[in-house]
Amino acid sequence: xxxxxxxxxxxxxxxxxxxxxxxxxxxxxxxxxxxxxxxxxxxxxxxxxxxxxxxxxxxxxxxxxxxxxxxxxxxxxxxxxxxxxxxxxxxxxxxxxxxxxxxxxxxxxxxxxxxxxxxxxxxxxxxxxxxxxxxxxxxxxxxxxxxxxxxxxxxxxxxxxxxxxxxxxxxxxxxxxxxxxxxxxxxxxxxxxxxxxxxxxxx
Amino acid sequence: xxxxxxxxxxxxxxxxxxxxxxxxxxxxxxxxxxxxxxxxxxxxxxxxxxxxxxxxxxxxxxxxxxxxxxxxxxxxxxxxxxxxxxxxxxxxxxxxxxxxxxxxxxxxxxxxxxxxxxxxxxxxxxxxxxxxxxxxxxxxxxxxxxxxxxxxxxxxxxxxxxxxxxxxxxxxxxxxxxxxxxxxxxxxxxxxxxxxxxxxxxxxxxxxxxxxxxxxxxxxxxxxxxxxxxxxxxxxxxxxxxxxxxxxxxxxxxxxxxxxxxxxxxxxxxxxxxxxxxxxxxxxxxxxxxxxxxxxxxxxxxxxxxxxxxxxxxxxxxxxxxxxxxxxxxxxxxxxxxxxxxxxxxxxxxxxxxxxxxxxxxxxxxxxxxxxxxxxxxxxxxxxxxxxxxxxxxxxxxxxxxxxxxxxxxxxxxxxxxxxxxxxxxxxxxxxxxxxxxxxxxxxxxxxxxxxxxxxxxxxxxxxxxxxxxxxxxxxxxxxxxxxxxxxxxxxxxxxxxxxxxxxxxxxxxxxxxxxxxxxxxxxxxxxxxxxxxxxxxxxxxxxxxxxxxxxx
Numbered sequence: 120x121x122x123x124x125x126x127x128x129x130x131x132x133x134x135x136x137x138x139x140x141x142x143x144x145x146x147x148x149x150x151x152x153x154x155x156x157x158x159x160x161x162x163x164x165x166x167x168x169x170x171x172x173x174x175x176x177x178x179x180x181x182x183x184x185x186x187x188x189x190x191x192x193x194x195x196x197x198x199x200x201x202x203x204x205x206x207x208x209x210x211x212x213x214x215x216x217x218x219x220x221x222x223x224x225x226x227x228x229x230x231x232x233x234x235x236x237x238x239x240x241x242x243x244x245x246x247x248x249x250x251x252x253x254x255x256x257x258x259x260x261x262x263x264x265x266x267x268x269x270x271x272x273x274x275x276x277x278x279x280x281x282x283x284x285x286x287x288x289x290x291x292x293x294x295x296x297x298x299x300x301x302x303x304x305x306x307x308x309x310x311x312x313x314x315x316x317x318x319x320x321x322x
Numbered sequence: 323x324x325x326x327x328x329x330x331x332x333x334x335x336x337x338x339x340x341x342x343x344x345x346x347x348x349x350x351x352x353x354x355x356x357x358x359x360x361x362x363x364x365x366x367x368x369x370x371x372x373x374x375x376x377x378x379x380x381x382x383x384x385x386x387x388x389x390x391x392x393x394x395x396x397x398x399x400x401x402x403x404x405x406x407x408x409x410x411x412x413x414x415x416x417x418x419x420x421x422x423x424x425x426x427x428x429x430x431x432x433x434x435x436x437x438x439x440x441x442x443x444x445x446x447x448x449x450x451x452x453x454x455x456x457x458x459x460x461x462x463x464x465x466x467x468x469x470x471x472x473x474x475x476x477x478x479x480x481x482x483x484x485x486x487x488x489x490x491x492x493x494x495x496x497x498x499x500x501x502x503x504x505x506x507x508x509x510x511x512x513x514x515x516x517x518x519x520x521x522x523x524x525x526x527x528x529x530x531x532x533x534x535x536x537x538x539x540x541x542x543x544x545x546x547x548x549x550x551x552x553x554x555x556x557x558x559x560x561x562x563x564x565x566x567x568x569x570x571x572x573x574x575x576x577x578x579x580x581x582x583x584x585x586x587x588x589x590x591x592x593x594x595x596x597x598x599x600x601x602x603x604x605x606x607x608x609x610x611x612x613x614x615x616x617x618x619x620x621x622x623x624x625x626x627x628x629x630x631x632x633x634x635x636x637x638x639x640x641x642x643x644x645x646x647x648x649x650x651x652x653x654x655x656x657x658x659x660x661x662x663x664x665x666x667x668x669x670x671x672x673x674x675x676x677x678x679x680x681x682x683x684x685x686x687x688x689x690x691x692x693x694x695x696x697x698x699x700x701x702x703x704x705x706x707x708x709x710x711x712x713x714x715x716x717x718x719x720x721x722x723x724x725x726x727x728x729x730x731x732x733x734x735x736x737x738x739x740x741x742x743x744x745x746x747x748x749x750x751x752x753x754x755x756x757x758x759x760x761x762x763x764x765x766x767x768x769x770x771x772x773x774x775x776x777x778x779x780x781x782x783x784x785x786x787x788x789x790x791x792x793x794x795x796x797x798x799x800x801x802x803x804x805x806x807x808x809x810x811x812x813x814x815x816x817x818x819x820x821x822x823x824x825x826x827x828x829x830x831x832x833x834x835x836x837x838x839x840x841x842x843x844x845x846x847x848x849x850x851x852x853x854x855x856x857x858x859x860x861x862x863x864x865x866x867x868x869x870x871x872x873x874x875x
Binding site: 120121122123124125132139140141142143145146149181182201202204205206208209233237 | 443444492493494495496497498499500501697700701702704705739761762785786789790791793794795796797798799800
């Protein structure tokens with residue numbers, strides 16, 4: 120088994136060899152390491168993308184807008200991912216953004232995961248029939264275990280989720296009630312000796 | 323009294339970093355301190371008459387066990403090379419996490435001797451290999467088998483029986499990634515498991531030499547005197563592989579240097595120094611003279627440094643004995659100021675290291691702060707603007723911004739990774755091919771380029787906008803925001819200039835390892851000795867913490 124350190128170093132060097140700057144290559148190395156740590160086939164997709172990149176031209180999204188349409192060729196997932204991290208505080212105000220024609224969409228996953236941590240909000244990535252919930256760069260939930268990922272997605276949607284509970288008020292109340300069973304009813308004499316007891320609030 | 327931390331613009335110059343010496347903060351000393359109450363054992367020693375075979379050594383505490391597995395192999399003299407490009411070694415080692423099963427030992431027997439082309443697993447933590455100093459090893463075997471102890475003069479000249487040529491860790495060649503073990507209390511310090519490997523290898527070399535001598539002449543052979551063992555360390559040949567590490571790990575570098583600087587600051591701020599602390603300091607300075615006079619090298623560069631160091635240390639001892647009054651308030655501040663005025667860089671840093679000896683209470687808490695969670699500082703704060711970035715560059719890289727990189731001599735070299743061994747190398751860009759594959763280690767040049775590009779932009783221009791069209795400088799934008807928080811994270815010098823002495827970069831790192839007797843073999847590689855004078859494993863329970871200054875006594 121390859122160590123994550125080997126994965127990071129090799130992904131970084133390969134990215135530089137594929138024509139990216141060292142600064143971008145460093146970002147790719149970290150992100151591919153993260154994606155593999157979370158269990159996604161990032162090395163496989165990066166390798167395929169770099170093989171294709173030799174033959175095909177990919178478009179670069181510079182400034183990310185609400186809707187991002189390519190001029191003909193598909194978008195580069197690396198540049199999209201890096202600009203997403205760099206611009207995430209601006210993009211957040213859009214609540215949602217759409218990318219049409221994105222190559223190797225799985226490759227933007229770790230960048231979005233890191234972006235989720237930067238802004239402190241969960242992100243939802245959807246393309247084709249795949250969904251990924253990015254949880255503050257701590258975990259990624261998905262419905263794609265064992266599925267083959269597409270190498271080109273016509274429509275990719277990224278949504279910023281508001282910080283809301285993942286459960287109903289009723290769920291919480293029920294659980295809280297159960298937790299209260301660990302409390303002990305205080306007698307009057309104990310109340311009299313507790314901190315602050317016996318003083319007026321105006322002393 | 324409030325003493326300021328020393329200026330990074332002085333301390334982070336290569337000539338100063340290349341003058342650093344081991345100290346109480348050094349990793350091999352903090353390793354010994356951490357593992358002194360662990361149970362040491364030799365679990366397996368299965369060598370043939372000539373000393374070839376397998377051995378296992380371990381440190382154990384409660385449920386945690388670290389085991390060094392040694393494979394000693396026969397190689398021909400013409401196959402023995404200290405170059406990193408070698409493919410065979412006298413012995414190969416791995417530190418295994420836990421007690422190795424027979425299957426582990428068999429599996430690793432096929433992999434460990436192959437080193438870089440072998441595959442390790444997450445159960446292995448570090449990997450290394452070493453070659454005999456044949457001259458010394460054969461002499462010791464002969465002497466012991468004849469019933470005599472070896473010639474101390476020869477041993478003193480070399481200082482070890484074996485020298486390692488690389489020690490790998492942190493995920494290399496399939497080894498365990500650091501994240502798997504980083505929360506273990508006992509390894510809360512950089513390179514601790516690498517230090518353990520080297521320390522246990524040292525013991526293996528003594529056991530092996532005794533074993534071979536005994537088998538050669540079972541009736542009259544004697545064992546190597548433990549006192550002689552103690553004065554032998556493990557040699558190491560170190561090349562450029564180490565240099566990029568300190569550039570590639572800026573927050574870690576900061577934490578090493580910052581710990582040293584905080585220790586010095588606190589020592590200088592100590593108003594009254596106890597008599598026993600004063601005496602310990604003086605004693606270490608005087609005892610350390612032997613380390614200087616027994617420092618063997620043929621390198622003119624190093625000989626010159628040793629000569630100056632010896633001259634200045636003698637001058638300092640005379641000052642301490644004849645002029646200095648330790649009863650004064652803040653005596654170490656006075657001493658430091660005197661050193662700055664009267665002695666060379668090598669001497670200043672030498673004495674700074676010794677100043678830490680009496681102050682375990684100051685130094686010990688700093689040992690735990692020398693690691694770094696590097697990932698935390700990786701993201702660039704892209705909402706900041708050009709004004710912020712320019713200000714950082716002007717404040718933190720002021721000398722670097724003065725360098726003219728249009729002059730050939732300031733832009734002479736480039737760092738690259740060699741194809742045949744995947745190791746860093748340095749070459750003249752005007753004479754060699756490959757500059758287009760330059761590694762991102764020309765930080766000074768790229769920082770200057772960044773500054774010049776920022777000058778034409780409006781101050782309120784955001785960094786995320788700047789990066790869209792300037793991705794070639796992204797790596798230095800990241801570094802600039804790191805140095806804002808970590809003042810000692812950057813070498814304040816030109817790492818590609820004609821005047822670069824790469825071994826200064828190696829010495830910096832090796833001093834933090836705790837190496838002694840730097841012996842440059844060129845400006846690009848050197849030999850060192852580790853653990854010379856250190857207690858043996860069976861002496862760890864109660865050892866003299868100042869052993870470094872008592873070698874050869």
